[in-house]
Amino acid sequence: MTISAAPFISTAIGPPRRGGLDQLFKMLCFSAATALLAALTGVIVSLAIGGWPAFKAFGWRFFTNTTWNPVTDVFGGLGPIVGTLVTACLSLLFALPTAFGVSIFLVEFAPRAIRQPIATAIQLLAGIPSVVYGMWGLFVFAPFFAAHVQLPLAMAATPGSLLDKLTSGVPNGANIFTASIILAIMILPYMAAIFRELLLSVPTQLRESAYGMGATSLEAVWKVLLPFIRRSAVGAVMLGLGRALGETMAVTFIIGNSHELPKSLFDSGSTIASTIANEFTEATSAMHYSALIALGLVLFMITFVVLGIARVLLGALKTY
């Protein structure tokens, strides 16, 4: 019987478990994740309970009707739902290339000395309270937009053309287009910050190998760096999309707040979040209250669908 001099190393895959502390740590992390799950489920369940009367009363018509009448207690959420989707898509459309451009600039091209200051400055955009975005949007941006973009475009468009249809609307700068721009400015810093962190985490060998082969910056970024961070980059887009879908204060100031379907880019509309914010504190009838909660639940459903699609798309991509 020999006593082995070497410590016993398990041939099972994985680091050796040194009992208590390791298990405790894992338990703590697991509890945190479970606590998170409990909170999320709680929110969704309480919304479902609150919104159920509205769904029961209106059924499918809640999703297809644009009538929103608090006096007769008839509620249809199509206007806010369409508005939410349109503003979220438009804001992503504006913010994604900008965030992308900013983060690439900071990682690849900017002179070393000013990199951190510019990064801090961009993140400062995230620190401005949403109320301030709303006020700036209403008092500064909307008149500017109305005078310098909306009016010239509307006057230049020949009646009946596609451009005319797209640009019709009261020229006061309060419409879904300007709301999308403000949203884009708000979600830009989140996406840019995360993109930058992701790009900085790419292993130097990968970057060096690309440049070593003579790739231009564009080719290195497009063909090497971006594919590497693609999966996590979707997470950054989710952060931005999340903010865009749920932003309340800034949007209510500038979207014009009409429950009808917007007929053009420069028409006023509403989003689910803005409708809830506008009407929640004053809702006196139980059905009104329930309809607003139901709208909130619809927003969750929209998020489910969007995230589900994103995951399916990601699943189709090969991991690096």
Added chain:
Amino acid sequence: MLIGLTRRVTLAIAISGALFGAAQAEEITGAGSTFVNPVLSQWSSDYSKITGDHVNYQSIGSGGGIAQIKAATVVFGATDKPLPPAELAQSGLAQFPVVIGSILPVVNIPGIAAGRLKFTGPILAEIYLGNITKWNDPRIAAVNRGINLPNIPITVVHRSDGSGTTFNWAHYLSQVSPEWKSKVGEGTAVQWPTGLGGKGNEGVAAFVKQTLGSIGYVEYAYVIQNHMAWGSVQNSAGRFIAPSIAAFQAAAATADWTHSTDFDLVMTNAPGVNSYPITATTFVLMYKKPKDAARSAAALKFFKWSLEHGQPQAAKLDYVSLPPALVRQIEAYWAKEIK
């Protein structure tokens, strides 16, 4: 010697009462209508300097005020829309008015300054229904002879958020226009036939200022502070009345409070030759048999002080105090209803 003793004892009681009172400073929370927020915060600040009690009022909206008092998370709620006696009885609530304000139509028409334009109730309703679409419409011109109204389209601006201001405006339009009453009705939020929604009085004021040819409805304080172009409105006696503290008080004096139960009365279109037609009241809701009797009593003391001594501050902020007869009626109501 006896007199000296009495004096000393009285002094001792007074001092200990003051100390004891200061140590027992009450913290009273109230919530509700945004409309009363400025004047309540002024009254509360002055009251705390005098008595040390903190009355913390937060404006979360009339609906919020009603919901919170029903959930008993606050000592009093404030609402611009009165609750009917049946609903009050069901929840065990008492209701009384505290302050009066008014709503003015404001316009943005080139060449038209404040006070020049005249409106009748039906004209306002037709504009907001979308039946009158141009400023030089003959119906508007008929009551505005001598004013050159331009041929520009009317852009209607209304509130996007629910509010007591909207409730009173829509209530007034329902009173003067059967078509409005059947098509739209009244409420803190309604389905507007036409127009854009601005958030808060500020949002409506901003839209009106920025959009040529627009019309909106805004609270009196905003109009004064923002120097907006208001129009005078015809009252039920047929006279065109310009908004002023006197005109609002005239409306309050002629409104039929004595015949209302639990003060359930919306003051718009008040009779009376000098009454401004679009005046509004804010009501306070409190429990008749509150669980926290001490705090409730402290809140009532605060309102008593505000109703009796709060006129100067209210006037400074462009609000209208209740006429003395109404104050007496309210205090009698307290004695009867609130334990």
Added chain:
Amino acid sequence: MASALALRRKGANAVFVAFCAVMTFLALGLLVMILYSLLKNGLGGLDSKVFTMTTPPPGEAGGLINAITGSLIMCAIGMVAAIVIGIPAGTWLAEYGGDSLYAKVVRFLNDVLLSAPSILIGLFVYEIMVKPLHGFSAIAGGAALALVAVPVITRATEDVLKLQPSSLRESGVALGTPLSTTIRNIIWRAASSGIATAGLLAFARISGETAPLLFTSLGDQFQNWNLMKPTAALPQVIYQFAMSPYDDWRRLAWVGAILVTGAVLATQIIARIIIREPDRQ
């Protein structure tokens, strides 16, 4: 000849660099414009009174000290709760949960909560904390802010941890350390800058939130240190004062906005100093 292709590649690259530069300057330009509005409207009102007096009624002198302390307290509660739950949760998702069904569900729901309108989160906290206890409180406000911040931190932490090269983990295993030690000493440290960014993003988000505080902490025009009572907060005061017709209230609203933005900037600078990273670029 290779030169035509080379020219094309160089040209495309030049356009790309220009695009990135333009985007950056666009973003910076917008920032400057908004900051200019902020400073123009609020700088005049920034004086010592702001830090010594409570919110006044219209027309009287006053400051924002009750809102400042309230915001500090509630953001602190929110951030502590969010960090204590969010970082371990993100770690669990990245290191332990992997692709299990449970992890997938947690990850998915976390993303869904990210896009919840914060007013609904406030409403949830109202139902479970404010209504049963019959009172608004700073704790409820902090809880609502925590619920807004946790998904941000969890998401960002998981992403940053997942991007750490597996060679780091392998080095830990090769040394014979337990996974928890590897995570704490190697991976967290390597990802510290990213985790700090996550924390800063979350703080930036909750420092400016108004809606979740409406039904949880309510607000208070007086100074309040009692965590179980309603408390003022800067975004709530900003919103209330900005929408009023009184000039002095509006001036205070802009001052409040400067304070919030300044606080976020200060936290960022301080965090960068603390988490001093060797120059990775």
